[in-house]
Amino acid sequence: MVNLVDNGLLQLEGEDWAFHRRTLNPGFLPDKLKKMVPIMAGCTMEMIEKWSSKEANEAKRHEIDVFTELKKLTADIIAHTAFGSSYAEAKQIFELQQEQLRLAKQIGSKPFIPGLRFIPTAFHRHCWKVEKKIEELTFEMIERRIHQRKLNQKDVHGDDLLGLMIDAMDNRALGLDKKLSMGIADIVGETKTFFMAGHETTATSISWTLMLLAAYPEWQERVRDEARTVCDASSVPAPGSLHRLKLLSMVLNESLRLYPPGALMTRIANKDIRVGKTLVPKGTVIVLPIIAFHHDERYWGPDANEFRPERFSEGASKASQSSSAVFLPFSTGPQFCIGQLFALQEAKVVIASILLRYRIMVSPRYRHSPINYTILQPQFGVPLLFESI
Numbered sequence: 001m002v003n004l005v006d007n008g009l010l011q012l013e014g015e016d017w018a019f020h021r022r023t024l025n026p027g028f029l030p031d032k033l034k035k036m037v038p039i040m041a042g043c044t045m046e047m048i049e050k051w052s053s054k055e056a057n058e059a060k061r062h063e064i065d066v067f068t069e070l071k072k073l074t075a076d077i078i079a080h081t082a083f084g085s086s087y088a089e090a091k092q093i094f095e096l097q098q099e100q101l102r103l104a105k106q107i108g109s110k111p112f113i114p115g116l117r118f119i120p121t122a123f124h125r126h127c128w129k130v131e132k133k134i135e136e137l138t139f140e141m142i143e144r145r146i147h148q149r150k151l152n153q154k155d156v157h158g159d160d161l162l163g164l165m166i167d168a169m170d171n172r173a174l175g176l177d178k179k180l181s182m183g184i185a186d187i188v189g190e191t192k193t194f195f196m197a198g199h200e201t202t203a204t205s206i207s208w209t210l211m212l213l214a215a216y217p218e219w220q221e222r223v224r225d226e227a228r229t230v231c232d233a234s235s236v237p238a239p240g241s242l243h244r245l246k247l248l249s250m251v252l253n254e255s256l257r258l259y260p261p262g263a264l265m266t267r268i269a270n271k272d273i274r275v276g277k278t279l280v281p282k283g284t285v286i287v288l289p290i291i292a293f294h295h296d297e298r299y300w301g302p303d304a305n306e307f308r309p310e311r312f313s314e315g316a317s318k319a320s321q322s323s324s325a326v327f328l329p330f331s332t333g334p335q336f337c338i339g340q341l342f343a344l345q346e347a348k349v350v351i352a353s354i355l356l357r358y359r360i361m362v363s364p365r366y367r368h369s370p371i372n373y374t375i376l377q378p379q380f381g382v383p384l385l386f387e388s389i
């Protein structure tokens, strides 16, 4: 009824998955990511400038629901970085996907009646219309990019993710194996996947981290001092300096441990396996409770539920008392998150830029209520109080 991620990495398997992953991997190499830092910082500064123009009319301390703001920011960043010159079209598509997410939540809250989804009720017609519009807009975005390449007489369609995918479409045009090429449906699928996988996850994770920094002012001061030392005079993190934000990395890891956006992961047994004395037959859906691993006292000690970023002082692999395999915010194995470095880089740019300008406090209106709507989200947002420095 509402196709959120079909034909994309999150759904594909086998050869199709491997081909998509190989095609998209170059978009996430460290050199590529470095070039995205100024774009990430530019989008963040636009958001902060909007906040400060509002500020002039308000009291010294003002409240912002950072979860709402960061969802807009991370969508903006993905549109600019993954879709480059086509960002305006991508943003339009993302807005429709936001609507699809809303519709999917509505469907999820209703009882399941077999066959109902084929009946053309007003609600279902609306769902179909949104789906069709997304396909049309993606098609137009691809056509325009192909046209641009012809005008500029270049060999490739641009070095962003969209460009990489359109280049992979050419394989089909050249008559190569269908498995080694992408079609329109694949690009629609990946566009949706990157929006779904790469925007709310990061917005959620940055929101939880800001909430923790607001709740632990001594850590906030330490992270701000570090950002002051590392960032350039314009108070924006520079591409080569992010690895020096060590305290911020520790705080981010601790936040991902306490509130992993991907709290549960599923896998399907591809053959009969034995776990201890239990036989798990082929085809069984296995749910991995990442959040339970992250809070287990056997791995993290008696303070497992406390915010203690210092446990990451020697890096993520040495943080647990017993095993590095129990810290899994980005999963593990071949299907681990392709956007891991992108997400961590983005989080550092956004958080450092905010802390260099504002002192943040938890608003009395904040209600701590994490809920797992596919992603572990703050149910009532994250209202924080902002005070200019």
Ligand code: HEM
Pocket (backbone or CB within 6 Å): 009, 010, 021, 193, 194, 197, 198, 199, 201, 202, 205, 260, 261, 262, 265, 266, 328, 329, 330, 331, 334, 335, 336, 337, 338, 339, 340, 342, 343
């Ligand atoms: C803090 C932010 C993020 C977290 C916690 C996160 C977490 C995850 C996890 C746990 C998975 C594995 C899911 C599974 O195996 O079932 C995953 C996969 C994926 N993530 Fe992320 N992610 C984040 C940000 C991003 C970003 C920014 C992007 C893209 C720019 C992205 C794109 C993807 C894609 C495409 C996959 C599927 C990979 C594959 O199957 O090959 N993620 N992510």
